[in-house]
Amino acid sequence: MNLNRRNFVRLAGGGVVLGASAGLAGCSAELPLEAVAAWRGPAADVVDVRRWILSYAILAPHSHNLQSWLVDLRQPDEITLYCDLTRLLPETDPLSRQIMMSQGTFLELLDLAARQKGLRADIALFPQGEFGPAALDTRPVARIRLSPDAAVKPDPLFAHILMRRTNREAYEPREPAPAAVQAIATSVAPHPVRTGFVGPAQPDALQKHRAIASEAWRIELVTPRTILESFKVLRVGPREIAEHRDGLSNNTPMVRALTALGLFDRSKAPGPDDTATTGQIKDFNTKIATTPAFFWMVTEGNDRKTQVNAGRAYARAQLAATAQGLSMQPLSQALQEYPEQARPYADIHALLQAPPPRYTVQMWARLGYAPVVGPAPRRGVEAHLIKA
Numbered sequence: 001m002n003l004n005r006r007n008f009v010r011l012a013g014g015g016v017v018l019g020a021s022a023g024l025a026g027c028s029a030e031l032p033l034e035a036v037a038a039w040r041g042p043a044a045d046v047v048d049v050r051r052w053i054l055s056y057a058i059l060a061p062h063s064h065n066l067q068s069w070l071v072d073l074r075q076p077d078e079i080t081l082y083c084d085l086t087r088l089l090p091e092t093d094p095l096s097r098q099i100m101m102s103q104g105t106f107l108e109l110l111d112l113a114a115r116q117k118g119l120r121a122d123i124a125l126f127p128q129g130e131f132g133p134a135a136l137d138t139r140p141v142a143r144i145r146l147s148p149d150a151a152v153k154p155d156p157l158f159a160h161i162l163m164r165r166t167n168r169e170a171y172e173p174r175e176p177a178p179a180a181v182q183a184i185a186t187s188v189a190p191h192p193v194r195t196g197f198v199g200p201a202q203p204d205a206l207q208k209h210r211a212i213a214s215e216a217w218r219i220e221l222v223t224p225r226t227i228l229e230s231f232k233v234l235r236v237g238p239r240e241i242a243e244h245r246d247g248l249s250n251n252t253p254m255v256r257a258l259t260a261l262g263l264f265d266r267s268k269a270p271g272p273d274d275t276a277t278t279g280q281i282k283d284f285n286t287k288i289a290t291t292p293a294f295f296w297m298v299t300e301g302n303d304r305k306t307q308v309n310a311g312r313a314y315a316r317a318q319l320a321a322t323a324q325g326l327s328m329q330p331l332s333q334a335l336q337e338y339p340e341q342a343r344p345y346a347d348i349h350a351l352l353q354a355p356p357p358r359y360t361v362q363m364w365a366r367l368g369y370a371p372v373v374g375p376a377p378r379r380g381v382e383a384h385l386i387k388a
Contacts, residue, residue, distance in 0.1 A: 029252045031377060032242040038378035039162055049117055050079055050146065054381045056113035056161050060105035060315055063098040063332065064089060064233055065376050067246050069106050072140075072386045079144040081106065082386070083136050087246075091229040092220065095337050096136050097307050101362060103141045104311020110144065111312075112158040120149035130304045141308070157187065157319040164319055165375060167327035170287050171368030175199045180324035184295065184367075187320035191313035192299065192306075193362065196352065199293040208351055209294045213364075216333035216344035217284045221277050223340050224269035231266040235377075245377040293367040295321075295328065296352055302360040310362035317363075327370040335361055 042055035050073055058069065068087035072080040081103065088099055107123055114121040121144050128139040176199065185195050198205045220226045233247030237256045241249045258264040270276040297313055299306050318328050334344035354361050 031249060031251055031374060032238045035241050035245045035249070035377035036375050038380055039375040041162055048073070049119070051381055053110055053113040053117070053119075053146075054079070054384070056158075057106050057110035058378055058381060058384060059161055059164065059375075060102070060109045061164070061166055061318065061330075062102040062105065063093060064230065065247055065249075066099075066102075066233065067379055067384070068099055068102065069384050070386055071384050074386075074388060077146050079110070079146070080140050081142045081144070082138070082140050085136060085138070088136070089229060091225045092332075092336050092338060095134060096131075097302070097337065097360075097362075098332060098335075099136070100131075100141075100304055100307035101311030101314065104308040104313075105315040106311075107142055107144075107308065108312035108315035109161060112155050112161065114144075114146060115152050116154050116158050118148055118150070118152055119146045120152050121146055125305050125308055133303070157316060157323065160319045160322040164322050165327065165373050166318075166329055167370045167373050168287075168329050169327075169370050169373060171291050171327065171366060171370045173290050173292055174369060175201075175292050176326055176367055176369070177324070180321070180326055181293075183324055184317050184320045184326075187316040188297070188313040190316070191309045193310055193313045194298045195317070196296050196298070197293055197367070205351070206294070210288045210291065212334050212344050212347050212351065213288050213331050213366075214281075214285050216331070216341060216348075217288075218281050219340050219344065220333045220336075221280055222272040223338075226338070226340075227269045228267075231269075234266060236264070241377055245379045245383075247377075249377055288366075291366045291368060294331075295363075295365045295367045296361055297363040298352060298354045299360050299362050300358060302357070302362075306360075307362065314363045321367065325369065326367060329366040331364045331366060335364060 038055065038058060042052045046052045046055070054071060058067065062068065066087040066089070068084040070082040070084045072082065083099065083103060088096060093099060111121045111123065124143045124145075126139065126141065127143045131137060131139070176197075181197050185197075188195055198209055200206065230248060235241045235244050235247050235249050236251075236259045238251060241251060255264065295317065297310060297317070299310050314330075321328050334341060334348045337345070348364060349356055349359070349361055352361055352364075
């Protein structure tokens with residue numbers, strides 16, 4: 001979920017905010033350099049190839065940018081991946097489906113990086129048994145064995161890892177080029193997912209996508225416990241962003257001023273009619289109304305391996321979109337399994353001809369051409385390592 005930075009200014013009167021923020025006029029909205037240092041790639045003096053590989057894997061997309069990856073390197077030539085159970089989303093992702101997809105995005109980038117070094121990554125999912133459908137536990141998500149293999153060839157998608165972004169800005173109204181759409185569809189071939197696109201050539205379907213997205217977004221904003229889950233990982237200002245290097249970042253001077261004055265209380269959910277809420281809804285609806293296309297992925301089944309592999313497929317799709325000059329933003333709200341989203345969940349599954357429980361819409365995203373945005377914070381490889 002993204003909380004648009006501009007609309008937080010509506011939490012207080014304009015005169016008060018402008019007066020309070022005058023001293024911040026020279027402050028930059030750019031993120032602190034230490035928070036985005038990982039996007040420069042690995043250092044030239046990295047000795048352990050596994051750390052070099054992990055420096056790319058940690059750049060994978062993750063729900064709420066929680067980065068719930070724990071890695072054990074104590075066994076030579078192996079990487080064991082665990083899920084950090086302190087970094088979950090119990091309100092918006094109560095069954096941890098999105099968290100499992102985020103483990104998959106990590107594994108896909110890991111595999112791409114290993115290939116770049118001529119290494120075969122043999123990935124065994126859930127080597128001690130698969131998690132049940134309702135909860136995760138301390139067993140490993142995957143064990144990866146690395147070995148040199150002359151038959152392994154680099155994947156062209158690797159070249160786009162450092163440029164990958166989740167773009168939440170307004171997209172241009174022009175339709176994605178057919179060749180670009182085909183490249184995205186082709187990119188997911190290694191994984192068992194069904195993909196689809198809708199654009200201006202199908203105006204009725206496009207409008208239905210927009211309506212479902214808008215309603216699901218509204219529900220998440222007006223449900224106190226779900227908006228508070230986002231507030232919990234919202235980092236405001238350079239100090240918080242540099243300290244945590246995760247979550248949802250906001251470094252705009254206006255929001256920093258509101259926070260400093262105590263006018264933005266992240267411990268309380270705004271009411272459904274508050275300007276903070278209505279402004280967010282209006283801003284999102286404006287962006288959705290001009291979104292030229294939507295992309296989705298559907299799986300048959302929804303066990304934990306299927307979720308992980310769906311995450312791997314999405315990582316490839318987003319990299320392929322990046323290669324084509326396109327942006328993506330996941331629309332996770334209607335796919336989430338909490339009670340208030342039951343109607344949008346049913347509507348999007350029906351629209352995409354994916355009746356549950358046999359089928360699951362694992363990913364639904366905006367797709368289009370958009371202005372360049374900066375990367376999200378990353379905690380760095382060392383933060384993910386399990387210490388002996």
